[in-house]
Amino acid sequence: MTVxxxxxxxxxxxxxxxxxxxxxxxxxxxxxxGLVRDLHPQAGEAAxxxxxxxxxxxxxxxERQLEAIEAEAWTRWPLSACLIVHRYGRMEPGxxxxxxxxxxxxxxxxxxxxxxxxxxxxxxAPFWKLEETGxxxxxxxxxxxxxxxxxxxxxxxxxxxxxES
Amino acid sequence: xxxxxYFAWLRTKIGMAEERVAMPDGVTDVAGLIDWLRGRxxxxxxxxxxxxxxxxxxxxxxVPFTHPVAAGDEVALFPPxxxx
Numbered sequence: 001m002t003v004x005x006x007x008x009x010x011x012x013x014x015x016x017x018x019x020x021x022x023x024x025x026x027x028x029x030x031x032x033x034g035l036v037r038d039l040h041p042q043a044g045e046a047a048x049x050x051x052x053x054x055x056x057x058x059x060x061x062x063e064r065q066l067e068a069i070e071a072e073a074w075t076r077w078p079l080s081a082c083l084i085v086h087r088y089g090r091m092e093p094g095x096x097x098x099x100x101x102x103x104x105x106x107x108x109x110x111x112x113x114x115x116x117x118x119x120x121x122x123x124x125a126p127f128w129k130l131e132e133t134g135x136x137x138x139x140x141x142x143x144x145x146x147x148x149x150x151x152x153x154x155x156x157x158x159x160x161x162x163x164e165s
Numbered sequence: 166x167x168x169x170x171y172f173a174w175l176r177t178k179i180g181m182a183e184e185r186v187a188m189p190d191g192v193t194d195v196a197g198l199i200d201w202l203r204g205r206x207x208x209x210x211x212x213x214x215x216x217x218x219x220x221x222x223x224x225x226x227x228v229p230f231t232h233p234v235a236a237g238d239e240v241a242l243f244p245p246x247x248x249x
Contacts, residue, residue, distance in 0.1 A: 034249050055248065056173055058241060061225035086248065098249055118249060126222070126241075127248025128173035140174045143245035 002082065003066040005057065007089040010099055019081045020103050026080045030110035031101035032118050038093040051132045055088045055097065058126035062086070069120045073102070076116065077109035084117060086127065116154055123151040166236060167198075171212070172243035175219070178212035188236040195221050196230040198240065218244055 012033060020026045038050040066084050073082060081103040091097060100121070102113040129141040167186050171179050189201045199219075203210045213219060221228055222241040234240060 056176075057248070058170070058172060058222070058225075058243070061222055061241065064225050122249040123246065124227075125248045126172070126243065126246050128244065129247045130173070140244065141247045143247055 002084070003063055003070060004083075004085045005059075005062050005066070006085065006087060009087070009096060010085050012096070012099060015083060015085065015099060016101055019083050019101050023080055023103070025105055026103045027105045028107040028110045029081075029101055029103045030107070030114040031099060032114050033096055034098040034118075036091045036093045036095045036097060049133055050093060051134060052090055052092045053097075054090045054130045054132070056128045056130065057086075057088045061126050065125045066121065069117055069124060072120070073113045073117050077102075077104065077113040078106075079104050079109060079113055082113070082117075084121070086121075086125065088127065119147075119150040119154060122147040167234065168239040169202075170239065170241040170243075172241065174244055175212045175242050179208045193233060194230070195223070195228060195232050195234055195240070198234050199230070199242075213242070220245060 012031070016029055016031060020029055036050075036053050038048060066086065070082055070084055073079065079102055081101075083099065083101045085099040087097055098118075098121070100114050100117045102110045102117070104110045104113070123143075131139050131141060133139065167188055169184050169186060171182060176182050189198070192198050192201050199213050199216070203213050216230065220243055221230065221232070222243075223232055223234065224239050225241070
């Protein structure tokens with residue numbers, strides 16, 4: 001089990017290689033990388049609107065929440081390895097914010113656990129995004145209903161793995 | 166003493182990230198603490214005007230507004246999270 005909260009960037013290739021290194025029982029690694037984007041199609045804003053993001057977090061609680069989310073994933077799926085890396089501080093469009101990677105003997109567990117961790121992370125991990133925009137000054141990103149619905153969708157749902165494949 | 170933490174726009178509206186206060190008389194839960202904080206100034210009242218967009222953690226765990234608060238607790242108030 002690994003959770004890291006850090007200011008510096010991460011190397012996806014090195015992280016994924018290290019995750020499965022030495023465990024030949026792993027049949028697949030599924031990963032998700034979140035990036036800073038500058039498009040807000042829902043608001044009709046053009047590219048270039050967001051110059052940078054600053055991610056604030058709650059040191060201590062952040063790590064506890066991420067560890068709890070990862071632990072929940074381990075109870076739901078037969079995982080071999082799992083990694084959550086989340087950055088904080090100032091980042092510009094295109095930079096990596098978050099990496100979630102799950103390894104398992106079979107792909108279903110890796111895919112599902114990765115999505116589950118991201119869905120819960122979005123609504124439980126205490127991070128807040130402040131956008132720097134050129135003309136409008138700085139603004140806090142509002143939480144989205146669709147994220148809450150995605151996280152809620154996993155509640156009460158048991159392991160969704162079918163027969164081994 | 167209570168350790169109070171504010172994040173994101175609650176921090177900017179209240180004007181500080183952290184403070185320590187003596188346990189207020191008559192306060193027994195989060196809702197009571199928020200009522201007391203609202204009386205401390207316009208920034209507090211503004212930040213805590215709409216509790217639909219305020220989340221609470223006591224000792225780094227999410228809790229409802231009915232959760233008890235006692236001396237020695239770390240209470241954090243913040244908006245819904247937007248990481249990932």
